[in-house]
Amino acid sequence: MTRSDDAGRLQRGRVRAVARVVVLGALCAAAVLAAGRVVEVRRFGWTDEAAAALVEQDVRADIAAAGLVLRDMALALDVPASLAAAAGNDADALRALFTGADRAVAEAGTEPVALTVYSAAGQPLAWSGRASELPADRLQAADERWFLAQGPLGLRLVHVRPVRATDGPRAVGAIAAERILADAEPDAADGSTDLVLATSRARLLVEPIATAVDGPNADGFVVDDPTGAPLFRASLPEGELAGARLAVRRLSRSLAWAVLVAALLLALGPVAELRRGAGMRESWAWTLLA
Incomplete structure (x- = not known):
């Protein structure tokens, strides 16, 4: 070779x-x-319809889970005698409320939650986390309720639980538990502010049910609170799913x-x-x- x-x-x-x-x-x-x-x-599934269904499923599950966490946080401090004593400036009762609020927030893990205990007059008595002060009319509820609130901390899911005296229907205060869902994003097109909820699949525009447009031509879907009452309407911005794909x-x-x-x-x-x-x-x- x-x-x-x-x-x-x-x-x-x-x-x-x-x-x-x-x-x-x-x-x-x-x-x-x-x-x-x-x-x-x-x-996202094979089609945009399948993707929209998955997004809706995610939002319903997330809101339901968050609502139950907030309910559990409020229940942990639903002790009428302690709240009444704290409202009367009992130092030990106030200290116990702060300790209980800290414990309830800690048990929620890494969720961005907060807890505030109010007197019957609407004055904050104890709190934990990045809490926001709610107006008095939001605290006057005959039964527990959930609603969306927008403020400096962003879009929040709020649960308010009235605390009743053990000897009758008289309210001795209220407990507000809240979770930050998202920050508001300005809409550059018309200068308004849209409430935007981000999920793992896409972003959603949300509108509290009190101001949501209803009717057969309304876009999106309605999300209920844990009691089954309508909470907000959510819709996908045009082109959102195509952009995510x-x-x-x-x-x-x-x-x-x-x-x-x-x-x-x-x-x-x-x-x-x-x-x-x-x-x-x-x-x-x-x-x-x-």
């Missing part, structure tokens, strides 16, 4: 190495695209291109060896001709 034959066999090996790297890179890039498609379908596709394409470019960079070494080998063969050919 001549030296030229050895060089040729070495060159063919280098060609195969380059081909393997390029083909493997292309296959990996295709796999990334396929995985991105799977993620898109699992997150496009974001997933762009990410998968970017990753696929990154994989392909990495494969091509890995192939540069064998390509350089291939070119070097080709240059040596030309040198041998000129030597023989000479």
